Amino acid sequence: MRTELCERFGIEHPVLGFSPSEQVVAAISRSGGLGVLGCVRYNDPDELDAALTWLDQNTDGRPYGVDVVMPSHEPTEGAAVDLDKLIPPGHRDFVERTLLRLGVPPLGVDESRRAGVLGWLHSVARSHVEVALTHRPRLIANALGPPPADVIAQAHDHGLVVAALAGRADHARSHVAGGVDLVVAQGYEAGGHTGEIASMVLVPEVVDAVDVPVLAAGGIGSGRQIAAALALGARGVWMGSVWLGTAEYQTSAALREALLKAGSSDTVRSRIYSGKPARLLRNRWTDSWDSEEAPRPLPMPLQNLLVAEAHTRLMESGDPTVVPMPVGQIVGRMNEVRPVADVLADLIAEADETLTRLGKLV
Amino acid sequence: MRTELCERFGIEHPVLGFSPSEQVVAAISRSGGLGVLGCVRYNDPDELDAALTWLDQNTDGRPYGVDVVMPSHEPTEGAAVDLDKLIPPGHRDFVERTLLRLGVPPLGVDESRRAGVLGWLHSVARSHVEVALTHRPRLIANALGPPPADVIAQAHDHGLVVAALAGRADHARSHVAGGVDLVVAQGYEAGGHTGEIASMVLVPEVVDAVDVPVLAAGGIGSGRQIAAALALGARGVWMGSVWLGTAEYQTSAALREALLKAGSSDTVRSRIYSGKPARLLRNRWTDSWDSEEAPRPLPMPLQNLLVAEAHTRLMESGDPTVVPMPVGQIVGRMNEVRPVADVLADLIAEADETLTRLGKLV
Numbered sequence: 001m002r003t004e005l006c007e008r009f010g011i012e013h014p015v016l017g018f019s020p021s022e023q024v025v026a027a028i029s030r031s032g033g034l035g036v037l038g039c040v041r042y043n044d045p046d047e048l049d050a051a052l053t054w055l056d057q058n059t060d061g062r063p064y065g066v067d068v069v070m071p072s073h074e075p076t077e078g079a080a081v082d083l084d085k086l087i088p089p090g091h092r093d094f095v096e097r098t099l100l101r102l103g104v105p106p107l108g109v110d111e112s113r114r115a116g117v118l119g120w121l122h123s124v125a126r127s128h129v130e131v132a133l134t135h136r137p138r139l140i141a142n143a144l145g146p147p148p149a150d151v152i153a154q155a156h157d158h159g160l161v162v163a164a165l166a167g168r169a170d171h172a173r174s175h176v177a178g179g180v181d182l183v184v185a186q187g188y189e190a191g192g193h194t195g196e197i198a199s200m201v202l203v204p205e206v207v208d209a210v211d212v213p214v215l216a217a218g219g220i221g222s223g224r225q226i227a228a229a230l231a232l233g234a235r236g237v238w239m240g241s242v243w244l245g246t247a248e249y250q251t252s253a254a255l256r257e258a259l260l261k262a263g264s265s266d267t268v269r270s271r272i273y274s275g276k277p278a279r280l281l282r283n284r285w286t287d288s289w290d291s292e293e294a295p296r297p298l299p300m301p302l303q304n305l306l307v308a309e310a311h312t313r314l315m316e317s318g319d320p321t322v323v324p325m326p327v328g329q330i331v332g333r334m335n336e337v338r339p340v341a342d343v344l345a346d347l348i349a350e351a352d353e354t355l356t357r358l359g360k361l362v
Numbered sequence: 363m364r365t366e367l368c369e370r371f372g373i374e375h376p377v378l379g380f381s382p383s384e385q386v387v388a389a390i391s392r393s394g395g396l397g398v399l400g401c402v403r404y405n406d407p408d409e410l411d412a413a414l415t416w417l418d419q420n421t422d423g424r425p426y427g428v429d430v431v432m433p434s435h436e437p438t439e440g441a442a443v444d445l446d447k448l449i450p451p452g453h454r455d456f457v458e459r460t461l462l463r464l465g466v467p468p469l470g471v472d473e474s475r476r477a478g479v480l481g482w483l484h485s486v487a488r489s490h491v492e493v494a495l496t497h498r499p500r501l502i503a504n505a506l507g508p509p510p511a512d513v514i515a516q517a518h519d520h521g522l523v524v525a526a527l528a529g530r531a532d533h534a535r536s537h538v539a540g541g542v543d544l545v546v547a548q549g550y551e552a553g554g555h556t557g558e559i560a561s562m563v564l565v566p567e568v569v570d571a572v573d574v575p576v577l578a579a580g581g582i583g584s585g586r587q588i589a590a591a592l593a594l595g596a597r598g599v600w601m602g603s604v605w606l607g608t609a610e611y612q613t614s615a616a617l618r619e620a621l622l623k624a625g626s627s628d629t630v631r632s633r634i635y636s637g638k639p640a641r642l643l644r645n646r647w648t649d650s651w652d653s654e655e656a657p658r659p660l661p662m663p664l665q666n667l668l669v670a671e672a673h674t675r676l677m678e679s680g681d682p683t684v685v686p687m688p689v690g691q692i693v694g695r696m697n698e699v700r701p702v703a704d705v706l707a708d709l710i711a712e713a714d715e716t717l718t719r720l721g722k723l724v
Binding site: 224 | 363364365530531549550551558559560561562563564566567580581582583584586587589590591592593594595625626627690691692694695714716717718720721722723724
């Protein structure tokens with residue numbers, strides 16, 4: 001299975017794989033896909049620099065990408081300490097009460113683990129771009145549409161392809177007008193931040209709306225789903241959730257157990273993670289926010305600052321029924337831990353088989 | 363494009379088309395698909411009888427089907443007049459106030475148009491089955507899973523294929539265990555009653571869960587989407603919304619305008635139509651139920667009785683911004699009024715073209 005995307009990036013398979021883990025990203029690129037490193041979790045630019053240096057050395061010269069979270073217009077924003085003051089005490093009380101009720105222990109003395117995700121701040125996202133451009137990514141993707149014009153120009157000067165996620169056709173149109181080279185049409189079923197239109201409807205709508213190649217994201221976890229994405233007019237796929245079930249994704253036993261057990265109905269789309277709607281594993285923590293006494297989630301970036309320490313505590317609790325985890329509906333297909341190379345080989349084999357079967361129906 | 367479904371029903375194209383309109387159903391069957399008549403709107407069995415007699419005479423001997431809404435276990439239920447007493451006065455006040463605010467005129471003197479949809483009552487659904495079996499449908503589909511065992515046995519005695527809609531793989535499994543011959547896997551993006559799992563994820567999950575043929579429903583409005591459904595393992599598709607945009611679907615100018623104007627973002631999944639989650643055209647009426655003062659929708663069948671008269675008034679108001687209408691996200695593709703035969707011919711041509719394109723990617 002080859003599309004123009006393969007020529008464009010010099011890759012074997014039209015599969016872009018997003019992961020916050022550099023080990024996963026490297027394994028995807030080494031296996032013939034294009035791994036894309038999620039930068040949002042790097043509050044410290046030096047850590048991102050180290051991760052990208054490692055990627056440069058561990059991808060056998062194959063291409064990889066980076067993913068940042070950057071609004072196209074620079075917002076007015078304060079330092080984390082000022083933002084903290086904007087969080088209502090009632091919200092803090094609810095989080096604390098909920099953790100107590102769920103039996104989640106407090107943190108130890110290491111204060112550094114209390115910081116929220118600062119990558120959603122414009123200034124931090126900009127530092128991610130600056131660091132990335134000192135390495136050799138082939139692609140920069142932005143989760144919030146087109147990056148600012150100067151960032152696009154800089155990326156193009158460095159020979160990078162600029163991609164942007166879109167949950168609606170009109171957004172995709174404005175991304176391309178803003179200079180984006182590649183649109184990732186991400187459906188409702190996707191993990192993390194996501195819109196309301198399902199992939200089956202969204203992908204052909206975006207394909208028809210723009211004159212650049214489109215990747216399908218959301219609901220892609222098998223070769224049949226890759227073939228379906230190509231049927232809808234996508235030139236390839238963007239997959240995120242599926243790599244959470246791979247051997248290279250180093251995580252806690254609790255999260256592993258939760259991911260392997262979850263079915264496709266065990267996710268929920270909610271604003272509790274970041275302030276914007278994001279699909280998460282459904283569990284006792286997410287259910288708590290559906291209760292009568294739960295406050296409405298705060299806007300981005302306040303909500304994540306509110307729950308940042310709670311996220312660390314929930315993760316460290318070792319309890320698989322409370323882990324705060326963005327994941328798509330294809331979590332239902334994640335039933336055993338396997339190496340990235342095996343997962344990708346099976347995806348491609350099933351996609352090829354499906355395409356051959358379809359060709360024979362006419 | 364042919365699948366085993368074509369042999370099974372003796373049809374040219376693996377496309378089942380659901381419609382509440384016998385004209386649309388007949389046109390689908392005459393054009394090589396299988397039209398399926400939605401029976402739920404027939405409160406009077408004699409009217410259904412007349413519609414099926416007309417279908418028998420206007421389908422050129424081609425097969426057609428019927429769709430009922432029937433729980434597998436007989437519930438305790440009263441007459442409509444008793445049910446009416448269970449509706450809280452506060453709910454009635456809200457509906458009346460909302461209609462006033464939206465500028466919707468009252469009904470005239472014809473009381474008969476005030477009745478709700480009684481087809482959701484078990485006794486009425488049973489009368490639909492009895493009437494249908496005196497005609498020559500090839501298929502009986504049930505929106506609420508497997509019909510009661512005696513109904514399945516009766517249908518099988520008459521040589522009918524029994525189909526059931528499913529929004530989850532575990533439901534599909536229990537449908538087949540209950541004697542269903544064909545599962546319609548209906549995704550989140552579908553119009554009317556629908557679940558939370560999107561078609562991209564749901565279809566292959568259901569295909570893997572059962573050993574009977576699966577149809578894909580939800581988000582299918584183009585040939586590329588049909589090809590995608592086949593890629594996901596479906597043996598054909600079940601389409602409903604797309605026929606609302608055809609010339610044979612006789613409706614008001616207001617509804618026509620609303621359907622043609624709506625984009626894929628202009629739907630909402632809500633309990634306000636029937637008491638169970640159903641996807642509707644989003645407009646000033648549906649938005650009213652999102653306001654702070656709106657009560658929680660009542661359970662089925664009370665909610666529809668509550669809004670029955672309002673639905674008639676909203677439809678007759680001639681205002682395209684308030685029509686109460688179940689429709690899927692593919693409403694965004696509905697941009698001109700065309701005959702069923704043309705719509706189906708284009709669907710098949712695009713599907714064939716897509717399958718040919720896909721076969722060449724390997």
